[in-house]
Amino acid sequence: MAVGIVAKLTCKEGANAEFEAGFKGMQKAVSENEPGCNFYLLFKSRSEPSTYFVMEQYEDNDALAQHGKSDGFRAAGARLGPYSGGPAEIELMDLV
DSSP states (O other): OOOEEEEEEETTOOOOHHHHHHHHHHHHHHHHHOOOOOEEEEEEOOSOOOEEEEEEEEESSSHHHHHHHOHHHHHHHHHHHBBSSSEOOOOOOOOO
């Protein structure tokens, strides 16, 4: 069964360009190295300029588990760290 995620992320004030560039690197790593990921998209809030939402879908729980373990994801996540405004709020969902 497919697994969906919506993650709410914030970046430090004034660090939007760096945050977005870092996230694009993470998207590339995910698309090139995680065949079980159906999509991994970043959206910026219209009302809160430092708030972003990541919409993700994985083929199953195994693909999701691989996501957090991949070297590319970890490296890109480390590059995003200095621009992060705090921990992500994550909602896991099952496809109906």
